[in-house]
Each structure stands twice: as C-alpha cells, then as structure tokens.
Amino acid sequence: MAKRKLNQYKLTLTAAQIAEGMNAAAANAKRLYEDAKLLFESSRYPSALSLSSLSIEESGKLSILRSLALARNQREVEDTWREYRTHTRKNMLWPFLDLVSGGARKLSDFRPLVVDGADHPSLMDNIKQLGFYTDCLGIAHWSKPSDVIDATLAESILRIAEFLLPKHNVTEKEIELWIKHLKPVWKQDMEIMEAALVSWHRAMHDAGLMSGDPSGMEKFIIKGLDIKNDT
Numbered sequence: 001m002a003k004r005k006l007n008q009y010k011l012t013l014t015a016a017q018i019a020e021g022m023n024a025a026a027a028n029a030k031r032l033y034e035d036a037k038l039l040f041e042s043s044r045y046p047s048a049l050s051l052s053s054l055s056i057e058e059s060g061k062l063s064i065l066r067s068l069a070l071a072r073n074q075r076e077v078e079d080t081w082r083e084y085r086t087h088t089r090k091n092m093l094w095p096f097l098d099l100v101s102g103g104a105r106k107l108s109d110f111r112p113l114v115v116d117g118a119d120h121p122s123l124m125d126n127i128k129q130l131g132f133y134t135d136c137l138g139i140a141h142w143s144k145p146s147d148v149i150d151a152t153l154a155e156s157i158l159r160i161a162e163f164l165l166p167k168h169n170v171t172e173k174e175i176e177l178w179i180k181h182l183k184p185v186w187k188q189d190m191e192i193m194e195a196a197l198v199s200w201h202r203a204m205h206d207a208g209l210m211s212g213d214p215s216g217m218e219k220f221i222i223k224g225l226d227i228k229n230d231t
Helices: 015-041 045-070 074-084 096-101 107-113 120-132 151-164 172-185 190-206 216-222
Strands: 135-137 141-143
Touching: 015 045, 015 151, 015 172, 045 074, 045 120, 045 151, 045 172, 096 107, 096 151, 107 216, 120 151, 172 190, 190 216
Parallel strands: none
Antiparallel strands: 135 141
C-alpha cells in the first residue's frame, strides 16, 4: 500500500515548538559531524566533506528558526519556512572563520555572511555536490569525487562544521525572551535591533540561561571579539 506523503508544515510555532526544533537540528548537526569525522579518519574524504556540509546546514537551521519566532505576518512565516527548506539559506555562516582570519571582530564585520545575493552559500552547495556525485563540467570534463576532494579540503570543511555546532540546548524561556526583546524592533534600524540584542543577552543572564560576561554582547557589537588572529 502506498504511503501518503506528509505535507510540510508552513504555519507559526509556539516558543516551545521552536526550541524543540532548534534542539533537534543541533543534535542532528552533531550526529552528521561525528559521522563525517569517522569518514575522514578512514580517508573517505569526499563523503566526509559532504556530510560536513550537511552538518553546517543543520546548524544553520537554528538562526532561521529564531527568525520564524519573530515573523510578524503569514507572508513572513511562509518566507522563513522557504528559507528553512532551501539548502543555500542554511549554509550562510560557513565563511565565519575566514572572516575572523581576515580581521573581522565586531558584529557588523560579519554582515557579509547574510547579505542577499552573496555567492558563498551557492559555493558551499556546489562543493557538497562534488563530494556526493559525478558530473560533466566545463568542456565535457567528468568530475569524480575522489579526484576533486582531497584531505586538505575535507578537513577544512570538517573544521567549520565543528565550529558551527550549537553549544547549548535551547529552552522555551530563551525563545520567549528572544520574542519579547527582538520582535518589537524586528527588521527596523540596525542600531535599534542591536540594542534589543544587548537587552536580550542581559535578560538571558538574569534568567540564569547564559553564563559568562553579561555585557559580552554589547562588547561584541561595539569593541569586537578579543581573539588572536590565528584562527
């Protein structure tokens, strides 16, 4: 008997449901990364690279789900679900380490990662495809994964996947605070949204949901990360 295809959900979610989805994506990102690492250690470089890219995409779902929590109308809800299910919208952050190596420190320095029309998401998707499939490229040149993906390239993408793995479980309370502080100013002037981000960060500390420096977000926005240029 043929099974009925499940319809993709396209409506709003509660804070609890968004937190659940973020944690599910985080757990799957970790699983894919660990599988990629095992393949890399077995010198299966093309598959290791492609699984690493899938891990990056799963990690990228968390920021998209944060946007879904802030959607102001049904059109924005549908647009966000479309991003959630589009490969190139989930791997926008992969050049983060390259930007750090190039001197990026403040939040504004990382805006090129998320601008519309950037070509790096498509580049990562193309690299992923090269690791999975053969293809005929250029002037009738057959591309084979084992010929184009070496240990150096696979290791670099594996390292990025590890770096982007989410670092903590998300709670319903975290998303409620996120909505409280960010939704009233969502998609407004950048300085206003940055101030809201600082307020959310402090509220997370006050609620015992985040450790470290309560002014860390403010320092990140104004002064930048205090790290050496050796990443």
